[in-house]
Amino acid sequence: MISKENFIQDIKTELSNFIINNTDYYPAFGYDKVRRLYSRIGRGELANQPIIHFSVLSTTQGTRQPVGDENGEKVEGRKVYFDFGVYTVINASYRDTQDRGFILDEVGDNLKNIFDSQGDSLPFNQVKFSSTLDELMGENSDGLYASEYELEFWVMKEL
């Protein structure tokens, strides 16, 4: 259960730590951050690794219900359903001898494996990570390549 103070920020922190602890990828919550990370990669301050860009598509408020807090006390909570767009992002020079589509496919499979096998360590329920597009998207104006996925789960929010 996650408290209502800084609720969305806490969700993002959990996701961010999950990516950092289980992969070599960089998490980002906004394309501004993706750009800043690639600026630092370009200056040699960071290793060139894939970026996982999370974008909130929707949050849906579920039913209110009594739940136990961390001290075992009964408190009121509410299920909140999250739907994130997830973009796995690489640039042209990351493992530059290999096909961009092959690498992005590998990154996506790796993420799916991690969410399937380690997802229980997150304070989320019914975590589902799935692909939404069969093909990678073309090179964008910043020279980046991406594939799109979707991450769905629900959490109990303490009211």
Add this chain to the structure above:
Amino acid sequence: MTVRIKIEGMNELTAKSNNMIAQIESGKRRFINFLTHSIQIDAVVIRYINRMIYDTPEPEWYERTQNLKRAVMSEETENGVRVYMNKGYLQAVSNRYPTKATGLDPQKKGVDYSWYVHEGTQFNNIYQKDVVMEGRPFMQQTWEEILPRIDPLIILQPLLRMWRT
């Protein structure tokens, strides 16, 4: 002399007939709830706008696209769901943040930028050469995606269930 005709089930028929409008209203609310919570039209719109960020070669695209994402609005109405772009917000940011590639056309100040993104336009840039922007029909794509998922029979389900029982 009086002739009395007794129709079997007449009272039930009358009660159910009187209840038809309430059942249709219930079906309508279920349908709107389905559009809002199951289909989540605004989430589909945002996904198409996200794809523009990663699938578009024009420079300066992102700042505008981010504004598009922020402008997506969704609200339930009496008879459905309305998903639209907040024109006032887009006009305000259009005035506030001119961008090199597209924002320096004086004629494009204070305009509904979402329309230009959807339909395409030519920016008469006063600094650089003019920019032709192809249309990105994100609303049309959203509509085409959600249309097969919309089941209007949901509206009739409470009514049909009432008649079956």
